[in-house]
Amino acid sequence: MNKNFDNSVEGAQQLDQDDPLAFLRNEFEMTVTPNGDEEIYLVGNSLGLLPLAARDYMNAEINKWGRLGVRGHAETDHQPDHPWSTYHEIMNEQMASLVGAKPEEVVVMNGLTVNLHLMMVSFYRPNKQKYKILIEGHAFPTDHFAVESQIRHHGLSPAEALITVEPRPGEELIRAEDIAEQIEKHKEELALILLPGIQYYTGQVFPMSDIVELGHQAGAIVGLDLAHAIGNIPLNLHEWSADFAVWCNYKYMNSGPGAIAGCFVHERHLNRPDINRFEGWWGTNAETRFEMETVFDPIPTVDAWQLSNSSILSMVPIRASLNIFDLAGGILPLREKSEKQINYLDFLLAENLSEEIEVITPKALPERGCQFSLRITAQGKDGREVFHELEESGVSCDWRYPDVIRVAPVPLYNSFTDIFRFVEILKRILRPE
Numbered sequence: 001m002n003k004n005f006d007n008s009v010e011g012a013q014q015l016d017q018d019d020p021l022a023f024l025r026n027e028f029e030m031t032v033t034p035n036g037d038e039e040i041y042l043v044g045n046s047l048g049l050l051p052l053a054a055r056d057y058m059n060a061e062i063n064k065w066g067r068l069g070v071r072g073h074a075e076t077d078h079q080p081d082h083p084w085s086t087y088h089e090i091m092n093e094q095m096a097s098l099v100g101a102k103p104e105e106v107v108v109m110n111g112l113t114v115n116l117h118l119m120m121v122s123f124y125r126p127n128k129q130k131y132k133i134l135i136e137g138h139a140f141p142t143d144h145f146a147v148e149s150q151i152r153h154h155g156l157s158p159a160e161a162l163i164t165v166e167p168r169p170g171e172e173l174i175r176a177e178d179i180a181e182q183i184e185k186h187k188e189e190l191a192l193i194l195l196p197g198i199q200y201y202t203g204q205v206f207p208m209s210d211i212v213e214l215g216h217q218a219g220a221i222v223g224l225d226l227a228h229a230i231g232n233i234p235l236n237l238h239e240w241s242a243d244f245a246v247w248c249n250y251k252y253m254n255s256g257p258g259a260i261a262g263c264f265v266h267e268r269h270l271n272r273p274d275i276n277r278f279e280g281w282w283g284t285n286a287e288t289r290f291e292m293e294t295v296f297d298p299i300p301t302v303d304a305w306q307l308s309n310s311s312i313l314s315m316v317p318i319r320a321s322l323n324i325f326d327l328a329g330g331i332l333p334l335r336e337k338s339e340k341q342i343n344y345l346d347f348l349l350a351e352n353l354s355e356e357i358e359v360i361t362p363k364a365l366p367e368r369g370c371q372f373s374l375r376i377t378a379q380g381k382d383g384r385e386v387f388h389e390l391e392e393s394g395v396s397c398d399w400r401y402p403d404v405i406r407v408a409p410v411p412l413y414n415s416f417t418d419i420f421r422f423v424e425i426l427k428r429i430l431r432p433e
Ligand SMILES: *Cc1c(COP(=O)(O)O)cnc(C)c1O
Pocket: 111, 112, 113, 114, 140, 142, 143, 196, 200, 225, 227, 228, 248, 261
């Protein structure tokens, strides 16, 4: 791929003109500064923008509730429409295609951390021999808390049962060979490996397929946290044979603050009578659900893990967002644009700010998504101050303790001009003439 770009605003505008996916930006509402100017929104890694269609979709369900009341569970009153009782099912195919799964392997339910617990209830069954969980040392805190509390729930201590893989001293990224080494070293006791698809702080993509393979060779279950991976990079959960995966839908999935999350269970674990599960009425056969019997008849899909009836109003934006992914032609064309945007931002930073900025995200495309983790190396500049100056200059990005500014050009709605303007602003902050 061409990595030589033109370091000018005209160059950026030309890239936008040549971009076959540029029209997708019009499907989103761009945020504005307190002065009413459009922001340069580079924080889709934290909260994706509002799909404009979500407003209509939301109104349609609100109106349906108003007109039909309880009948809305079974009836429809507008097109395209779906009764609430099966509303979650209409998203399965689109969601499955984004994670590379079969529709029966994915479900939209709960929050990410809740799903993580539900998955560990089923897939972390420690015994005397196999009881250890491998995570990364700098895992997102909720993953760490969930894992430690599951270990304690089984009467074990994290000191014995929790093992971690870390970057080597003086390094930022985790080496694949160090993951392999930890798996090998603990294989007799290893029960579960839980790693992210993309590390939230550095933006590093983990070698998911290899991890699943090594984990399975060690007789361990492999679960993936895809919070920063879904909607960002292509995924292939079914083929990789991951045992389970969880994700949230408010980051690259643009489905609103605290959006209902997603969950994947591999086909081979569906319909297993021996599986341990925390169960609820939304996991039992829908045909007999309202006979109010007390025999649990699990749905033969991942829906068996559902507990409560679906939160319809919180699911609505997911639908609007998934339709935009369809307009894009799926994740592959988006990734193609994303790679070009990654190369472009790399080029602009190297060309303009090589002394002032260090990119800690891996350099190779297969090892990174759209997020850049930037460390400020400019003399006399404090990273946190720079972050505040960016915000005051109309750039939305985020700060992650201890010293990283994260920016994520999202191919669904960020233009090449956004990227160019961002670097111009950063230059003004770091190199005032
Ligand atoms: C964003 C994120 C979460 C968020 O968890 P919630 O349950 O949705 O609040 C969890 N894990 C990772 C790795 C994340 O990046």
